[in-house]
Amino acid sequence: MSKKILAVLFAPIFALALSGCDKLSNKKTEENKDKINVVVSIYPLKEFTEAVGGDKVKVTSLVPEGVEPHDFEPKPKDMEILTKSHLFVINGLGMEEWLDKVYETVSSNKDINMINTSKGADIISLKDNDLQDDKDDHGEDEHEELEYDPHIWLSLKEAKVQSKNIKDALIAIDGENKDYYENNYNVFSGKLDDLYKEYKAKFEGVGNKNFVTGHWAFGYLCRDFNLTQKGISGLKAEGEPTPQKMKSLVEYAKANNIKVIFNEKLASPKVSETLAKEVGARVEKIYTVESHEDNKGYLEMMKENLEKIYTSLK
Ligand SMILES: [Zn+2]
Structure with missing residues (x-):
């Protein structure tokens, strides 16, 4: 069968599929209309935000799946995503090395709130850490760049701090649903506690x-x-x-x-x-x-x- 015939045969199906998609995306926008648009820098923050925000949030991660976050560079489309957000959630501690590239966009837009989820966390300083002895493991350059270990989400205890910061930010934006966020946070942090104790x-x-x-x-x-x-x-x-x-x-x-x-x-x-x-x-x-x-x-x-x-x- 020639490609031309194939194209003719499939054209109506394709058109149908497209119109179906269209309806679906319209419906989606409709559903998302009242949701808080949250943009997070890295994947674990997406999970924490969804756990606390439930169906009241729509969360997008700037660093795409499969990209090593330490290598990420924001692109123009990321700026676009950011300007449409209500809340921008970061890990902090140098995990977002590209932060200065988007900071202008975020700070000049009054509709975007930004939170650093490492606030209040018990942070590991690389200066007084024993990793310092093993210079060969890091190289001097890294020590100049990273003052703290940024990987706090890998602690079940610090994940609680990060989720709490997200909860507080959501309540600040949407106080009407305070109980909802508090309850979701309690459920999630209970699960973190259980795994930690085990x-x-x-x-x-x-x-x-x-x-x-x-x-x-x-x-x-x-x-x-x-x-x-x-x-x-x-x-x-x-x-x-x-x-x-x-x-x-x-x-x-x-x-x-x-x-x-x-x-x-x-x-x-x-x-x-x-x-x-x-x-x-x-x-x-x-x-x-x-x-x-x-x-x-x-x-x-x-x-x-x-x-x-x-x-x-x-
Ligand atoms: Zn890492």
Whole structure:
């Protein structure tokens, strides 16, 4: 069958499909009319906002799925998305390195409220952290750029702080639905507490507290459960390790009886495999939750992370 005939045959169906879409999108706009338009910088904030905001919010993440957030650059269409928002939610702590590029747009528009969800969090400073001793792991440049560890959403405790900040911002915009947001927040933070308690008890029972992962994203998770991470690449998932770094990773893995090398989708998977082979460990996937993966939600990804780390330490 020629392409022309195909086109003729499918034209009416296509037109029908289009008009169907049209109706659907009209309906959607209708449904979304009264919703608070929230733009978040990174994926976990989308989940926190949806958990607290429920059906009263429409949430868009600026960093698209599958993009390593440390590498993101805002485009003109992102500015457009931002100018239509009522609330702009950021992680803070240097996670949005591109913030100065959109700040003008956001701050000059009185209709957009901006909140930094790290406000009130118990922040890990990179200056007085033991990571500092291991200069090779980060490189001096990173220390100049990042003053704090930005990965707070990977702590179930700090995720509560972030969600609370989002809740307060939504109430400030939409006070009429205060009880609704309060109730949603209580339900979500209860789930965070339950998961925390479950693994606090589990991790107290294991002797080995050390694990190897893709990049240094798990500092807050480690603090919650008294664990120690060793990242293959730096705080921003950049670069491959030098031969010396690789050698020290091998020594570390052997000395700490590391059975699993954790691997992230967006950071150095090949290196994880090489290292695992070298020390007789297996590779397993871990979620930094910096992006939406495998159709799993925040709590699901966190539970899987904790269970896998726990199993690797048993
Ligand atoms: Zn990261």
